[in-house]
Amino acid sequence: KVESGTMGLDIGVGVTIAALYPGFIALLAQLPVALVCAAAHPLGIGLALGGDLSGPLAALLLLGYCAAAALHAAAALRAGLPVWLALLLPFYWLLHWAALLLALSDLARDPAHWRKTEHGAAVRAAAAA
Template identity: 40%
Template sequence: MWRETGFTSNGVCAIIPLTRLFTLEYCLWFDHFLPALDRLGAPVPLGGTSNIFRTDVLIEVGGWDPFNVTEDADLGLRLARRGYRTAVIDSTTFEEANCAFGNWIRQRTRWMKGFLQTWLVHRRDMKFSGWRGALSVDLFIGGTAFAALANPILWLLALLTAATDFAPQAGLPTWGEGALAAALAAGNIAFLALAAGAPLQRGLARLCPAALLVPFYWLMMSAAAWRALYQLATRPSYWEKTDHGLSVEAKARRAAALQSLGLE
């Protein structure tokens, strides 16, 4: 049960929980969130692969920031600041889902740290027009990191409220407490529903049940986010390399390629 591939060129996904959750996240981000930002005309934080640029524009905006560890997301916002639009095309780049916990934490720490860096840099001087720019920067860049940082604190408060006499909502009218509970339930159900529906566009309905494990994935993201916050203060430009080719299929492909070249 714990050995399989990641998201491969024939659409096969891993049967281990981590890679299933990774795949759900990628489907949600690249098939839904980023195309939605494109349709809104909002700044689009770029992904790390399969980006096509006009060379003159890339030179004009200064290329990639060598000090930002998510230089792709930062570049997407800098293009928007200069008045350029990023479009999402109907194309797929296949990715090996990270199948090792420590490797995943290192990779996600870098992503969270880069999002914090990008948010801090672009929030200093917002030159985006209208609410769409603020939506992209604050919700999808800063919000991603800040939600992960806040999540364990909010869960702890909820547990304390349920298990003890601790009552941060004291003083609210009854309807106010009910509204808070409804917002909590509706928000979590909505995110779980989004995660469950994300893979349907790719015909991966078998992954939908993995959405029930998303709360545990959020806890992992929170661990990476707090680690990222510490690194932002101590090693802001440190790049923790992600090991690739760890899945069974990736190793088999590498061995076959080396053998075909007479190198193994």
């Protein structure tokens, strides 16, 4: 005999998971797009600096850079940091490209390897008190 409360919980969890599934798939689909964007970033910069990028694509690249710089400048102001740090954003994105190359070389060399980052021990105010 199955209790109705257990069955109701099982059905409720199943319906909830089914409702959240499309959102999860949408989030999961963003990872390959982000990797492609990180890989193509130096190409876009090279084409723009070389004069080979023009028209709507160049305008879109410029608009994207300006919007990101404005967002980061506003965040810097809010955090009390110098606004000129927003101008370093393209270099930060190039560091993403370098990290992607490093990760791909690690994956090709040793797929089971995991390069761990030492972050140090976090000290929380509650633990220190």
